[in-house]
Amino acid sequence: MSDIETTRATALAELEALTDARALEQWRIRYLGKKGPVQDLMGRLKDLPAEERPGYGQDVNRLKQELVAAHAARKESLGTAPAAGARIEDFSLPGLQPLIGAFHPISRMMQEMITCMQSLGFEVAEGPEIEDEFHNFNALNIPPNHPARSESDNFYLEGNRLLRSQTSTVQIRVMESRKPPLRIIAPGRVYRPDTVDASHHYMFHQIEGLAVDRDLTMKDLKATLILFFSGLFGEDVDIRLRPNFFPFTEPSAEVDVRCVFCKGRGCPTCQQKGWIEMGGCGMVDPNVFKAVGYDPEVYTGFAFGIGIERMAMRRFGIPDIRLLTENDLRFLRQFA
């Protein structure tokens, strides 16, 4: 038997005998590696007489191809069976999660509302939480001695100042410093001396919208509200306006959204009414325009105010407003 035949026979026999991937790799290195017999056989080519070289070369090449093919076949037949005693990763172990925090649900709700309104051309405006009576009352058409000014409805501070009881104060501050047309939203904290229970808190958040231009009407108000609520609840949202009274808007209305849980049939969420109250709205009262130096004969505008807590509580299914300020991590982590 020639050396070629001997090599083929031993190599194939050994290949057949081996049982794991590591041995297979060692076999590959031994026979097909740079210092292996195949390479060695090939090296002998230069010592042969010229006429023998082509035939010999072909034989060695054939051997090499045969062994490569046999290696591939053996690799296939061995499959992926691990070597005895090799480490096997337990894929069922829990992953090591990167540490990432979360935004507070009120922030989340607020940001969603802001994004909706920004897409409608409303710009975020901010104002102070500590206010004077002019911005919290007078300019908003709430006359002296009006019950809304009472100590049971407002937190008073020394020096004729108080904590704002509504974000409408920001309307006044923006209109004092800018000329129409303008379109703003003012999200922020407001304060009223309510005893804390499952649905009341003395500190909560509102988002206020205001648009002033030469020719705005209640149609624009209604369209804006529909776009806003469909941004939040989906395209098939249904809203209704019903008359109400607020000192700073006239005509005034309450905006209701058809209950998304019962589709208007009546359920505990909507207190069997079929509609959920979202907030107040209306056309800016001419007296408010006069207080900031806008001519009500030239400009019209609309405004609306929506409570953020109730919205967030409904959206995330939070049953008690106190959970929002307790800041238990088991609660906060649910919003990550």
Next chain:
Amino acid sequence: MKATYDWIREYVPAFQGDVREMCERFTMSGTEVEYFEQVGDDWVIEFAVTSNRVDCLGVLGLARELAAATGLPFVPPRVELDETAAAADEVCSVAIEDLDLCSRYTARIIEGVVVGPSPDWMVKRLEAIGLRSINNIVDATNYALFETNQPFHAFDLDRLKDGAIVVRRARKGESIRALNDKVYELDSEMLAITDPSGPVAIAGVMGGAATEVGEGTTRVLLETAWFEPMSIRASSRRLGLASDSSFRFERGIDRGNVDRAAGRCAQLIVQVAGGRHRRGLVAAQGEVPAGRVIPFRHDQVKRITGIDIPLPRCLEIFTALDCATVVDDPARISVVPPSWRGDLEREIDLVEEVIRIHGLEALPVESGMRVMTVKEGRQRKIQGLVKNVFVAAGFHETLTTSFLAEDAARASFFAKATPITIANAMRKDENALRQSLLHSLLAVRKTNQDHGNDEVRIFEATVVYLDHDGRSIPEHLPIVGAALDGGLREARGVVERLLRGLGIEGSVFGRLDEEVSSLLDPTCATTLRLADGRVLGHLGRPDRRIAAAHDLKSLPCYLELRLDRLSELASLEPKYRPLSRYPAVKRDLAIVVDEGLLWQEVESLVRSLELADLDAVEFFDEYRGKQVGTGKKSLAFSLTYRSHERTLTGDEVDASQQRLIAVLGERFGAQIRA
């Protein structure tokens, strides 16, 4: 305000809908229904009457609204009195001394009444709306009150001295035992109904016990009046006494309704208690303001609502609301509202009435609003980026209230100001506005300790209130505060990462500012300053006493930064710096130095040498222990050399290292650790 379905329907008999439909009509025309429920064979409806619609605090007012909203006729009760020939003014007299507080006072006399129980129909309705039946006379005045929205008072005429009523301010020292059997001291701010012996009633609030109608009463003097709202509110507040009467008087009832309501109540008294009316009304009166004429431009309806409601429809609505109209010029008509609609004063009020009764459902969903672009304010944007960094670093955002106990509210990192206190605080531990988030976040840490939560990382970005420079509106300083279970280096790492994210360069951590040494522990804290020396924030372990006050088992690290300054300095567009394409040569070095030497000093010395092609100096470890001896510590750091032009050789790097080692030895006595 409660009323019943049948009671309202009595005055709008053409209304055929059920209770649900009635409630829907009210709700959609602006009188919100809170709830309705069946009581016997009737339904009780609770209304949320808005503060401008005092006229809807009576059943007739509600019925009038229903009629206007449905276009059906309103049918008020007929008032016909069977009077005797003898005149009322023969047995009583009425005078008003203080006309500024009472513009009309009337008395009717009913003789021969028999006090006893009320008929069932009356008791049923009164009980349905939450009142208790007392006797037929009192019940009749209550029933008439809730029907007509006019408060009444029935005196036993024979207990009034001389039947002589004088309406005047009470005098100092006068007092009265009221119907609730309590004695009230009156003063000159309060209006009283008096007879020659003194006060017999607190005007508009409550009658007196001495002249009360009781079992033996046969002759009744029925008071029906209009009192100045402010005066009634003042009496009610000062005495701490409120009634269904004062509730209405202080909101301003209908001046035009007094005489008619008096007749209706007198009629009901005779109906349920028998007797006859003496002829006439004994009255005294001051000036009554004339009715208002409001000009109304029809085009304003379209200008405000956006929809075309034709003039005839507007006039129909005004008529349904009992507004008189004069159409001289179709573009500008005159409207005179009825006496009970004191809320209608301006053109815009009339526009609202038109769209309210016409129905807001008529508004189509269409809009021609102009396109406007939105800019985001810089501070808001930066605040958003800051919050993102904290969340990405594993912090949870909290929401804490702005209130603290006054003592805790003194804690302030950025101003020496007295905290702003709340005049009408609800609780002593929440009576001032905070100037820092320190106490709020430590309290949250404690809450989580109680719930067994560990690895706490929390933050909040908000404003704190600094009343320090005499502004009328105090400074609202935006800050971010954070607390984490970890050491100073971890807190600093978060801040460093934040500064890098905002592109803020040149800020320096230094020894803790003296001024905040009562808040943070100076041996484990640092103050961050900008290149120009202004303070950006502080971080470190809270002072032990503060931590102890919060009952914390382990001390977190706290940091507080000024968002206004972060916002001022942030550079939001990162600039690319070229990357070297040659390999780096890295050398580690460990030196033994005195305990007191700061890494910062070593680092700046290294940098000051301007070693050729030095790319980075990075601290990686410190060590204290036997191997380095007491009073010493080891600092380990690595130096990375890299050129932008060529591959560096080991020899040139070693030359730089030798120079560095020599200088470190010279300057700090640093020994190289093997």
